[in-house]
Amino acid sequence: MRVAVVGGTGDFGLALAQRLAEAGDHVVIGSRDADRARAKASETGAADGATNADAVRSVDIVVLAVKADAAIATATELADAIGETPVLSVASELRFTKSGVHPTKDDRSIAERTQEVLRAPVVAGLHSLAAVSLAGGKADGDALVCGDDSLAKDLALELASKVVSGRALDAGPLTSARALEGMTAVIVNLNRRYKGHAGIRVVGL
């Protein structure tokens, strides 16, 4: 599989790129700075590094792994370069307060808002995989993926299955992204309370 990781210089994108490269995928790390992308590509075993716009051309799937509050603006800028290539949104917006970590107050998920600015089908997933866990090898637990386009979702599920020790599971339509993104706040609160790196394992299936 040919994968572009936009924002692949960050903790999450870099760890994901490393796991996918190990699995034999052709991974291109994207960045706003091509030199930084190339340097990170050689660190991780990714095939190449490029500007985000160059990285997304000629791949099977684009992972949008920039800082969460830059996700929609970045998707908007890259819309023409991405064209109709499926996009996997991994972003969750969090609010940090004295009482704990909260999901965004926005009614719609980042993934749904990203879909509005792209012609490409958007799927969402991997929110429960901590970068620090992924950096050490396959992340422990299952990966949940949702989306409305079945071909795009199959690609994202195939990608997800390579980076977790558990299963890649289809969590339904793109509206499920609201719950998956919100689950990140739950996970961060658990990590803070119990000093760990929580993952999700679904039982009963």
Ligand SMILES: NC(=O)c1ccc[n+]([C@@H]2O[C@H](COP(=O)([O-])OP(=O)(O)OC[C@H]3O[C@@H](n4cnc5c(N)ncnc54)[C@H](OP(=O)(O)O)[C@@H]3O)[C@@H](O)[C@H]2O)c1
């Ligand atoms: N960290 C986790 O454990 C985790 C787990 C699951 C999902 N996620 C999601 O994965 C995504 C990346 O997380 P992260 O922790 O790796 O984030 P990060 O390190 O803060 O940022 C990732 C990359 O985003 C790019 N970036 C930063 N500001 C930008 C801007 N204003 N416009 C465009 N690009 C910008 C940077 O790349 P360049 O400067 O090289 O362009 C940076 O290396 C987030 O959406 C997050 O919600 C994270």
